[in-house]
Amino acid sequence: MIPLHDDNPTERFPFVTVIMMILCVAIYLYQGALPEPSEETFVFHYGAVPALVFGHASLPDEIPPPVPASMTLLTSMFLHAGWMHLLGNMLYLWIFGNNIEDVMGHGRFVLFYTLCGVLAALSHAVTDPSSPIPMVGASGAISGVLGAYLLLFPRAHVLVFLPMFGLTRVAAGIVLGMWFVTQLFSGGMSVGTAGGGVAFFAHIGGFVAGMALIGLFKRPEVPFFAPGRPRRW
DSSP: OEEEEESOOOSSOOHHHHHHHHHHHHHHHHHHHSOHHHHHHHHHHHSBOHHHHTTSOOOOTTSOOSSOGGGHHHHGGGOOSSHHHHHHHHHHHHHHHHHHHHHHOHHHHHHHHHHHHHHHHHHHHTTSTTOOOOBOOSHHHHHHHHHHHHHHOTTSEEEEEETTTEEEEEEHHHHHHHHHHHHHHHHHHHTTOOSOOOOHHHHHHHHHHHHHHHHHHSOTTSOTTOOOOOOOO
16 A cells, blocks of 8 residues: 555745755765765764664774764665665655644754654664664654644545545555554564664654644644545545
């Protein structure tokens, strides 16, 4: 199920959402332009490596870190592991992020997005504090956006592509609920496995953080479980 659009227009232009997208794309282009050894060093410098975050390891002296390990919980949100990783994250951010920014305002959305991203990265890191594998991607912060959207607009409709059925409209609560169940199942299956892969617990942690924090960040007049505002496709 691939979401393409929602029927929930905004009242203000999502400047922060657009800026976040531009930053992620620009940093990915810069990262991809680096020669392979430098790109690997870049990822270890700015990706969130659990072993470095919790002080169980340190980088070699020849590649001293430019930022404290704790700061990589933030910087890792702007790095991506490939085009599909980047495009998938930007698609979800554009569809759902503009509405969450709209109900908070630009300044609060920056703080909300950042907190969800940091809590998501920590949720992943605590599952294996000695892991030497960098975590990169905006998906933890975006998961927070999805959790907030689920509570605010579960009845808004989302245009999705289903591989065997084509385009159809589905309630956001179903789309996001199925997405979260998939993360829970995949996260459970990944416990105890070695190597890299998808940071499912970052998705889970970010989603729960978004649900927990949305009440503090939304404007008071915005209700929970709103139907969304319909528009023509």
